[in-house]
Amino acid sequence: MLELKNLGKVFNEGTVNENRAINNINIKVEQGEFITIIGSNGAGKSTLFNLISGSYGPSEGTVFLRGDDVTNQPEHIRARHIGRIYQNTMLGTASNMTLEDNMMICSRKGFKGLKISLNRSRREFFREKLKELDMGLENRLKDNVGLFSGGQRQALTLLMMVLSEPDLVLLDEHTAALDPKNADLVLGLTVKFIKDFNLTSMMITHNMDHAIKYGSRLLMMDRGEVILDVKGEEKKNLTIPELVERFHIIRKRDFANDEALLSD
Amino acid sequence: MTEIFGIILIEGLIYGIMALGVFISFRILDFPDLTVDGSFPLGAAVMAACLLAGIPFIPAFMLTFAAGSLAGVATALFHNKLKIPGLLAGILTMTILYSINLRIQKFSPNISFLRVETLFDKIHSIMKGMMGSTWSVLILLVLVTFVIKTLLDLFFHTDMGLTLGAMGDNEQMVIAQGVNPHIMKMIGIGVSNGLVALSGAFAAQYQGQADVNLGRGVVIMGLASVMIGEFLIRSNRISLLTLRVLLGSVAFRGIMFLARNLTFLSLRPSDLQLIYGLSIVLLLLLTGRKQKKNKRSV
Numbered sequence: 191m192l193e194l195k196n197l198g199k200v201f202n203e204g205t206v207n208e209n210r211a212i213n214n215i216n217i218k219v220e221q222g223e224f225i226t227i228i229g230s231n232g233a234g235k236s237t238l239f240n241l242i243s244g245s246y247g248p249s250e251g252t253v254f255l256r257g258d259d260v261t262n263q264p265e266h267i268r269a270r271h272i273g274r275i276y277q278n279t280m281l282g283t284a285s286n287m288t289l290e291d292n293m294m295i296c297s298r299k300g301f302k303g304l305k306i307s308l309n310r311s312r313r314e315f316f317r318e319k320l321k322e323l324d325m326g327l328e329n330r331l332k333d334n335v336g337l338f339s340g341g342q343r344q345a346l347t348l349l350m351m352v353l354s355e356p357d358l359v360l361l362d363e364h365t366a367a368l369d370p371k372n373a374d375l376v377l378g379l380t381v382k383f384i385k386d387f388n389l390t391s392m393m394i395t396h397n398m399d400h401a402i403k404y405g406s407r408l409l410m411m412d413r414g415e416v417i418l419d420v421k422g423e424e425k426k427n428l429t430i431p432e433l434v435e436r437f438h439i440i441r442k443r444d445f446a447n448d449e450a451l452l453s454d
Numbered sequence: 455m456t457e458i459f460g461i462i463l464i465e466g467l468i469y470g471i472m473a474l475g476v477f478i479s480f481r482i483l484d485f486p487d488l489t490v491d492g493s494f495p496l497g498a499a500v501m502a503a504c505l506l507a508g509i510p511f512i513p514a515f516m517l518t519f520a521a522g523s524l525a526g527v528a529t530a531l532f533h534n535k536l537k538i539p540g541l542l543a544g545i546l547t548m549t550i551l552y553s554i555n556l557r558i559q560k561f562s563p564n565i566s567f568l569r570v571e572t573l574f575d576k577i578h579s580i581m582k583g584m585m586g587s588t589w590s591v592l593i594l595l596v597l598v599t600f601v602i603k604t605l606l607d608l609f610f611h612t613d614m615g616l617t618l619g620a621m622g623d624n625e626q627m628v629i630a631q632g633v634n635p636h637i638m639k640m641i642g643i644g645v646s647n648g649l650v651a652l653s654g655a656f657a658a659q660y661q662g663q664a665d666v667n668l669g670r671g672v673v674i675m676g677l678a679s680v681m682i683g684e685f686l687i688r689s690n691r692i693s694l695l696t697l698r699v700l701l702g703s704v705a706f707r708g709i710m711f712l713a714r715n716l717t718f719l720s721l722r723p724s725d726l727q728l729i730y731g732l733s734i735v736l737l738l739l740l741t742g743r744k745q746k747k748n749k750r751s752v
Contacts, residue, residue, distance in 0.1 A: 264634075265629055266632055266633060266634050266635065267632065269629055269630050269631065269632045270632035273630075274630060280624070281626050281627070282627065282630075283624065283627065284619070284620035284623035284624045284627055285623060285624070286623045287616075287619055287620060287623060287690070288690060291616050291619065291620075292620075294613065294616055295613075295616050295617050295620055295627070295628075295631060296627075296631055298613075299631055300631075300632045300633070301632075301633060301634075301637075302612075302614040302616070302617045302631075302633060303612070303613055303614055304609070304612045304613075304614055304615075305612055306611050306612050306613075307612075307613050308611065308616070334690050354631070
């Protein structure tokens with residue numbers, strides 16, 4: 191599905207601010223895998239997502255998506271296969287537009303023509319899908335999305351992303367900006383959708399508990415490198431103390447000092 | 455007295471077409487496009503050339519729209535390809551258009567329509583005996599703006615129109631849907647300036663001349679109209695959004711008419727630009743007070 195070869199990214203190359211964010215990453219993501227990614231602030235998690243989605247190009251290395259070399263493909267072309275959700279709940283929707291307009295825009299990926307697709311049967315379809323969220327949104331099709339709460343917006347973004355049938359899902363701490371109750375709700379929906387639609391997904395999280403509990407494979411990143419990659423039975427039996435211990439062995443640094451990694 | 459209302463409505467509708475263009479660039483795309491000051495006289499110049507060449511009205515208006523759209527596409531290209539801010543891209547096209555407009559007008563800064571039949575002359579001669587020229591012109595313009603407004607409303611209900619609507623709001627979301635934001639901007643700014651050029655063609659015919667300086671301050675007038683409209687109606691429905699732009703334009707013309715006729719101010723025609731500018735300042739102060747939380751100002 192996705193393959194990263196010798197991927198590297200250096201910011202401000204050749205200046206005093208030179209900063210290597212990603213260093214020689216090689217990963218192969220198989221169809222149907224659900225990968226959780228942990229790592230402290232500045233480990234390069236979001237940069238990795240930006241390289242995969244094409245927000246910026248790598249300094250070296252290659253990105254293969256569905257077997258094609260997409261390293262130099264612009265972001266909007268690649269986006270036809272990728273569904274990405276950000277931490278900022280404002281980024282997934284247009285807040286000055288109505289719920290139904292938002293859902294219509296996100297219904298189908300690719301160039302939009304001069305067809306009026308938003309009709310009664312489409313609205314009925316949207317209403318049906320919104321009912322699955324169980325947030326009462328099915329009665330608010332004509333309301334601007336800006337009026338919704340962060341949790342509602344993120345759940346909606348998730349639903350729209352799933353309906354557009356992406357080949358690869360990138361979740362960039364998409365529950366981190368929500369209150370605990372809504373975070374649980376959105377995470378629950380995420381796991382349900384990923385399972386129901388058998389979506390190939392990568393999820394960045396700060397919560398080690400979630401990283402262990404969910405998904406079929408776990409990546410730990412530090413200073414631009416993937417330092418741990420576990421899957422299958424080995425992942426199922428992981429515990430937080432064990433993760434911390436393994437970090438210590440690999441990096442000869444103390445994991446506990448890294449407050450960003452402490453789970454709640 | 456009723457004649458005066460007729461004139462205010464006529465001017466409001468003519469400039470309202472331009473204000474619709476400004477609404478698309480400034481509000482829907484969140485792209486402060488100053489091309490308008492150049493594409494307005496461009497429309498007048500192209501219309502003048504068409505009338506002098508004896509081209510019938512319908513193809514003449516289509517050519518006008520196409521010329522304005524091209525100017526808009528140029529601005530979008532400057533912005534997309536040279537990676538310069540929209541403001542600068544617009545100023546660039548506006549500057550270039552000054553020379554181009556003079557070329558279209560065969561190097562004369564002013565072309566009089568005295569010797570050709572304008573659309574308004576024609577309507578007047580058809581309706582002669584039934585009603586005065588002001589009213590026949592007004593009816594024609596109501597029809598024209600209604601058609602343009604309806605077409606725009608329909609466009610913004612299409613998949614492409616909806617996506618365009620999201621551009622100013624959240625460009626990242628448009629990209630995430632696999633849509634090229636550069637193309638969206640080209641379409642939006644193109645349609646916007648096409649409308650502005652149409653408005654310029656109507657304005658020139660109404661005034662009986664095409665003048666290369668016709669565009670001075672037009673974008674400010676358009677913006678003022680859009681902002682007045684926002685005072686009048688609050689809505690998220692596109693049909694009401696376009697309607698309020700037209701109403702705002704008529705209201706702006708009315709206010710300008712009052713300002714001109716306050717004799718104790720002893721205003722001169724050359725003071726108009728001052729009034730346009732001050733009206734924007736006043737509107738910004740008023741809207742700023744009304745919605746302090748909203749970070750978008752212009």
